[in-house]
Amino acid sequence: MLAIAGLVVASIASSRVVLNVRIRSNNWGQSWTDIVVLIGLTFAPPPWVVLCTAVGGIISRLIGRISPLKMTFAVAKDIVWASAGAAVLYAAGADFRGGAPQFNVTVLALAFLALTLVDELLAHPVIALATHTPLRQQFSRYVDIRIGFGAARLVVALFIVWLLSINRDAQLLLVAPLLILSLHLWYSGRIRKRDERISWQRLASSAEALNDVDLGRVMEVAVEWAPDLFSADGAEVELFSDPPRLVRGAGGKIDTEAEWPTDAFVITTVLEGRAAKHPIGEFRLRFRGPVTLNEMENYKLRTFASALNTAIHNATAYTELERVAIVHAHDAAHDALTGLANRRQLLDQGKKLISEGHSDGVVALLLLDLNHFKEVNDTLGHAAGDEVLKEVADRLLAVAREGDLVSRLGGDEFAVLLTALPAPAVATHRAERLIAALQEPIEVEGMWITVEASGGIATPTGTGGIAELLRRADVAMYQAKRSGQRIATYSHARDTADLGRFAIAGGLSSAVADGTLTVDFQPIVDLASGEVLAAETLARWHHPDHGTVDPLRFLETVERSGLLPAFAEAVLDQALLTCVSWREAGFDLPVAVNVAPRSLLDPRFPGSVMTRLRTHDLPPDRLILELTETLTISQLEVVDRVLGRLRDEGVRLALDDFGTGYSSLSVLSRIPVHELKIDSEFVSAMETSPEAGAVIRSTVDLGRSLNLAVVAEGVDSEPQRRALWELGCTAGQGHLFARPMPAARLLALLHRGSGGRPGALAPALHDEGAVIRLSPHRRAVPRQRSERLPHLGG
Known part of the structure; x- marks a missing residue:
């Protein structure tokens, strides 16, 4: 009976050691009850050993106040692998009728291997399911440490069995918990040290992954990394922007449409704005049940939230800068009043077409100037003049062909870069259509006015580029004004400026x-x-x-x-x-x-x-x-x-x-x-x-x-x-x-x-x-x- 009591006490002590390992923190808890079971099987009948293992496990877990479901699984697992060890000893012909313990290194090692394999096969799938970890990753986690400490447990078990074989006092069984506790402290220290190192490495990797200029990607990365970092069931980032933005996910996947249970336990961290009184959003972790973070976990959470906060600010600043750059790039290339391309865009586009050539045909430039436009401004005011200019721009755009570039150079001067011309002479025909579109009366403040324009046409030369093309079109336009024509084509003979x-x-x-x-x-x-x-x-x-x-x-x-x-x-x-x-x-x-x-x-x-x-x-x-x-x-x-x-x-x-x-x-x-x-x-x-x-x-x-x-x-x-x-x-x-x-x-x-x-x-x-x-x-x-x-x- 003393031996049976010793087995129960040892089983309780070894089970309590296992309970101190926190699964939520991603630590792997290694059972030490296998040592006690192996020792018990060498000198006590297997049914008693299995019964003592079950009783000790139940008492230990009742002390630990775990849920009935978890206790049932744990006790059943202990009974199964204790039975597996007994089966190996039975197969080896061990005699359990009492007397000195059977000290056979090979048989005991095989029994211990059976105990360990059954425990691994039963425990790892359950832990992988509970922590949403891939099964292969769960089996490979700390495999080197598990193997090393498995060998250490076997040595301890063999030592105690040997000690009992030379001294039949069953009270020696009470030494097992002390040896187990010492070995456990060494083991848990190694596990904790590696786990903390891996945790900080992943935290550093997550901070680096957050360093992105795209705000949406920053939020997605946070949601993808956070559940694994903090063993949470889900995570979400919400920004109080206009409109609000929310990214939610679990298990490394984004699922914004998923609904969180109303009774979920949520830990919320506020994301501070530039001004501390105005937060920009919140970062939340979801757990299935109540969770209390220790000091280290709280520090990791604050570090992650700070990195997320910085990444959101940087991405927001970059987005704003990019938006300003896009707006500015558009404004720099377009006329503010009419929305047409401006002189800079005309020069850039013309330079590209002239330097690269146009496989679809010839390029020409039409320069248009509105006749007597000053009278519109002087008579009706500049607001009316602006309306006329916008109407002229709309009509030119409506008549221009796809590929042509319509631009306003300033004042009442417009230019159309004509492309895909089958021959230079066709430019005159296209120009006639554009100017004809302007002759329809325009209603301004209840009055109908007719707009007339003079145009000059020029085609690229071998030298000078777009600047020379624009100058020649300008020369042709003034030739048209002086001669009273609507359109004139550039003539070198009359270009005194060229001389x-x-x-x-x-x-x-x-x-x-x-x-x-x-x-x-x-x-x-x-x-x-x-x-x-x-x-x-x-x-x-x-x-x-x-x-x-x-x-x-x-x-x-x-x-x-x-x-x-x-x-x-x-x-x-x-x-x-x-x-x-x-x-x-x-x-x-x-x-x-x-x-x-x-x-x-x-x-x-x-x-x-x-x-x-x-x-x-x-x-x-x-x-x-x-x-x-x-x-x-x-x-x-x-x-x-x-x-x-x-x-x-x-x-x-x-x-x-x-x-x-x-x-x-x-x-x-x-x-x-x-x-x-x-x-x-x-x-x-x-x-x-x-x-x-x-x-x-x-x-x-x-x-x-x-x-x-x-x-x-x-x-x-x-x-x-x-x-x-x-x-x-x-x-x-x-x-x-x-x-x-x-x-x-x-x-x-x-x-x-x-x-x-x-x-x-x-x-x-x-x-x-x-x-x-x-x-x-x-x-x-x-x-x-x-x-x-x-x-x-x-």
């Missing part, structure tokens, strides 16, 4: 050599302090006969001619010479030089730039090359190597007129620039246009997130300067600080300074020590002061 362009081209080659081609400089200023950070180089040409030539006019000629390499070298030389002279005068200012897109297609360009920097003994970072955003993606494939080499050498790169092109973000993702320059049209409109302010704010945020400097162009007033600074823009240039001027005059201004501060062109917006400024360049101050500003953007 003047050739005269300009002829004079440029000598201007590069004789010094009549000069450069002016416009300072780039720290908006906060008013100190000069750099200066942009602007080409100027003083023609001996025609006086000062409009830069746009001769730069267009340079782009189309073979003078570009020599012209670019001359401008760069003058800029670098000026930079050297300023350094010698005590002002170490970088100079910014605009680069024509064609220069970036020349693989010799980087070598030319570096040669001139070495010739003038200037560090590469004293030169900033400004690139136009109108570079297309196809061109980027060509210029990647050129820009990469320049940047590797230390030359700084800036993206000019940022925000005015349709490919802002795509170009920025490819060109390795250091700075962004906000186009002046947004600065001039920011005081009256919320959209312009939004574009500037998003550009500044984008520059900060990409570690790029941001410079605003066209700063012409103090309110603009202060508003830009408050938005986070640190640098700007414009008439508020200085107009473009010769190098010597700018140097004199730097010496004179503002308020007794050399190198400053405006009073500071704040006390010198009130803020910390992040600036893309060093200050323009005398060397003896040796002050430096922090360097932003590489």
